[in-house]
Amino acid sequence: MTAFILARFLRAIAVLVFTVTLVFIVLRLTGDPAQQMLSDNAGPEALAAFNEKWGLDRSIPEQYLYYVVNALRGDFGVSFADGREVFTVVAERIPKTLVVTVSAFILSLLIGIPAGILAAVRRETALDKSVMAGAVLGYSVPNFLLGLVFIFVFAVWLRVLPSSGSSTWNHAVLPVATFALFNAAAIARFMRSTLIDVLGQPYIAAARADGIPYWDVILRHALPNAAIPMVTTIGFVAGGLLGGSALIEPVFAWPGLGSGFVNATNTGDLPVVQAMIVLFTAFMVAINFSVDVLYAVLNPKIRKH
Amino acid sequence: MSAPLLKVSGLTKAFRHKTGFFARPTSQLAVNSIDLELAPHERIGVVGESGSGKSTLGRLLLGLTEPTEGDVWFEGVNHKERRERDWKAFRMRTALVQQNPLSALNPQMTVGQQIAEGLLVHHVCNRNFAYERAAAMLERVGLPGAMMNRYPHQMSGGQRQRVVIARALILDPRLVVFDEAVSALDVSVQAQVVALLRSLWQELDLAYVFITHDLRIVRHLVDRIAVMYLGRVVEMGDIRSVYAWPRHPYTRALLASVPSLDPAIRNIEPPIKGERDASKVSTGCAFRSRCPFAIDRCAIETPELRHVGGQQVACHLADELPKSIASPGGTLSPRTAVAQEMAL
Numbered sequence: 001m002t003a004f005i006l007a008r009f010l011r012a013i014a015v016l017v018f019t020v021t022l023v024f025i026v027l028r029l030t031g032d033p034a035q036q037m038l039s040d041n042a043g044p045e046a047l048a049a050f051n052e053k054w055g056l057d058r059s060i061p062e063q064y065l066y067y068v069v070n071a072l073r074g075d076f077g078v079s080f081a082d083g084r085e086v087f088t089v090v091a092e093r094i095p096k097t098l099v100v101t102v103s104a105f106i107l108s109l110l111i112g113i114p115a116g117i118l119a120a121v122r123r124e125t126a127l128d129k130s131v132m133a134g135a136v137l138g139y140s141v142p143n144f145l146l147g148l149v150f151i152f153v154f155a156v157w158l159r160v161l162p163s164s165g166s167s168t169w170n171h172a173v174l175p176v177a178t179f180a181l182f183n184a185a186a187i188a189r190f191m192r193s194t195l196i197d198v199l200g201q202p203y204i205a206a207a208r209a210d211g212i213p214y215w216d217v218i219l220r221h222a223l224p225n226a227a228i229p230m231v232t233t234i235g236f237v238a239g240g241l242l243g244g245s246a247l248i249e250p251v252f253a254w255p256g257l258g259s260g261f262v263n264a265t266n267t268g269d270l271p272v273v274q275a276m277i278v279l280f281t282a283f284m285v286a287i288n289f290s291v292d293v294l295y296a297v298l299n300p301k302i303r304k305h
Numbered sequence: 306m307s308a309p310l311l312k313v314s315g316l317t318k319a320f321r322h323k324t325g326f327f328a329r330p331t332s333q334l335a336v337n338s339i340d341l342e343l344a345p346h347e348r349i350g351v352v353g354e355s356g357s358g359k360s361t362l363g364r365l366l367l368g369l370t371e372p373t374e375g376d377v378w379f380e381g382v383n384h385k386e387r388r389e390r391d392w393k394a395f396r397m398r399t400a401l402v403q404q405n406p407l408s409a410l411n412p413q414m415t416v417g418q419q420i421a422e423g424l425l426v427h428h429v430c431n432r433n434f435a436y437e438r439a440a441a442m443l444e445r446v447g448l449p450g451a452m453m454n455r456y457p458h459q460m461s462g463g464q465r466q467r468v469v470i471a472r473a474l475i476l477d478p479r480l481v482v483f484d485e486a487v488s489a490l491d492v493s494v495q496a497q498v499v500a501l502l503r504s505l506w507q508e509l510d511l512a513y514v515f516i517t518h519d520l521r522i523v524r525h526l527v528d529r530i531a532v533m534y535l536g537r538v539v540e541m542g543d544i545r546s547v548y549a550w551p552r553h554p555y556t557r558a559l560l561a562s563v564p565s566l567d568p569a570i571r572n573i574e575p576p577i578k579g580e581r582d583a584s585k586v587s588t589g590c591a592f593r594s595r596c597p598f599a600i601d602r603c604a605i606e607t608p609e610l611r612h613v614g615g616q617q618v619a620c621h622l623a624d625e626l627p628k629s630i631a632s633p634g635g636t637l638s639p640r641t642a643v644a645q646e647m648a649l
Contacts, residue, residue, distance in 0.1 A: 211396025300456040
């Protein structure tokens with residue numbers, strides 16, 4: 001078990017290093033930050049001065065080496081846009097994003113898992129069909145569109161919630177709801193199909209034939225086995241939280257990492273984009289690593305090998 | 306015969322399927338008006354090809370599937386009259402052993418937890434005593450008690466099937482349905498499990514239904530046999546009598562297909578032809594399209610089970626057909642009999 005976790009940990013580090021390197025190179029090969037940052041009629045001298053100032057005139061391996069050495073010391077450079085430390089620019093947005101994503105994530109589990117279980121247990125009934133119809137709808141509508149619909153209904157039409165900003169808790173309701181419903185739909189659908197699959201296994205028939213009460217069969221035999229594939233899906237959902245924030249936050253003008261990332265990309269603020277991608281990657285890698293560890297904890301085939 | 310432990314009358318199960326969204330659902334009879342009786346401590350084999358309805362029959366007997374028509378009585382009580390509490394009592398006195406022991410065991414629970422669970426959910430005894438009894442049962446089926454803490458994936462196929470048998474027997478049931486219980490095992494392991502089942506049956510007050518497609522195995526394990534074809538019992542009787550002189554053309558073909566080690570025994574049975582096709586059978590004998598002896602009457606009149614010789618046969622020609630000599634059970638030379646025992 002320890003060997004398994006250690007191997008997964010080393011792999012996670014390798015993935016992180018590889019992704020950061022790849023992103024670093026790709027960002028420098030696509031688009032010229034000098035042209036994006038400076039005005040269109042900036043002369044060649046101005047562009048050259050900009051490139052020299054930020055070290056963009058050096059070779060990519062050289063830039064990369066500088067970047068890695070500085071990043072390991074916690075120095076991610078300075079924002080092209082306002083000259084502030086990138087670390088500060090990114091760090092001040094993290095709590096805003098965490099508020100939305102973590103509450104949306106918890107909410108989506110609280111809705112999605114019971115809905116999926118009920119649909120599977122009451123399979124082919126009206127309950128199942130309505131849960132699944134809702135899930136298909138929630139899953140097929142793009143989440144930014146769902147956000148716009150929510151703004152229209154609750155902010156413009158009913159006028160009960162603010163449409164944008166982050167000054168009060170009320171401002172968080174619509175972004176969280178948008179995020180949670182989309183994810184809950186995915187979780188419910190997968191929970192249902194996983195549980196139905198498990199309920200068809202011979203050991204469930206055996207448990208029923210042994211006279212084990214129905215809900216005991218579900219709770220003690222079926223769900224622990226359904227939990228293993230569910231961890232993967234929930235991992236995907238968790239991994240998609242930051243990416244989703246780039247879609248949802250701009251809709252509600254929520255000043256988190258997602259909006260920050262979109263702004264930085266539009267203005268060509270290379271150090272900020274770079275740092276955020278490192279953060280997103282680290283988050284994704286951490287989620288995948290946790291999924292692997294959870295696998296080992298839940299699955300005796302890995303735990304007791 | 307004493308009062309039957311299990312009695313089945315007119316048992317029928319139809320499965321409906323739809324071939325397309327707008328298609329009218331068609332129904333197929335997986336089990337078709339079966340009558341059966343099983344005495345306490347009796348052993349019956351149910352044989353047939355896959356799709357003959359034998360597994361569905363097993364599930365109907367244990368009340369795991371609702372019949373479309375017909376009744377099942379266990380110890381004099383009709384399944385239809387059982388309420389929740391009666392079902393729980395019924396589950397204590399019956400058990401199911403399935404084909405693939407790896408999927409029949411919960412991969413997340415230790416062997417000991419799974420064997421002891423029956424004792425715990427039926428409140429037979431406390432946890433400590435339940436685990437003691439589970440360990441004793443594990444030893445009874447030939448595994449060390451130390452295997453209690455293993456997970457199913459840490460055992461071999463034969464060990465797992467012993468665990469499944471231990472789990473089935475922990476509540477000392479009166480009836481066990483073995484559904485292809487040894488079919489997934491290697492031949493050498495099969496022989497050990499067969500020997501185990503024989504000795505367990507001798508010690509316990511246990512009746513069982515042994516569902517299989519394996520005609521070699523079943524003769525060592527049962528007193529009576531029922532041969533199923535497309536949901537119907539086509540031949541039923543004492544195992545020795547059926548093997549000595551199979552009367553139904555389908556039974557004859559099945560037994561002739563069992564390879565013999567004795568070169569003196571040759572398969573002279575005319576081969577059956579074609580495929581099973583349930584959809585075309587509405588009247589008459591379901592086997593007639595493949596039967597080498599079929600006559601016009603077979604297409605018109607469905608043959609009922611009737612006594613012919615020592616057994617019951619559902620064939621119009623049962624008492625007219627010549628005795629087949631290809632049956633491995635009856636006309637074995639002593640040499641072959643020994644060889645077959647050894648092969649098991």
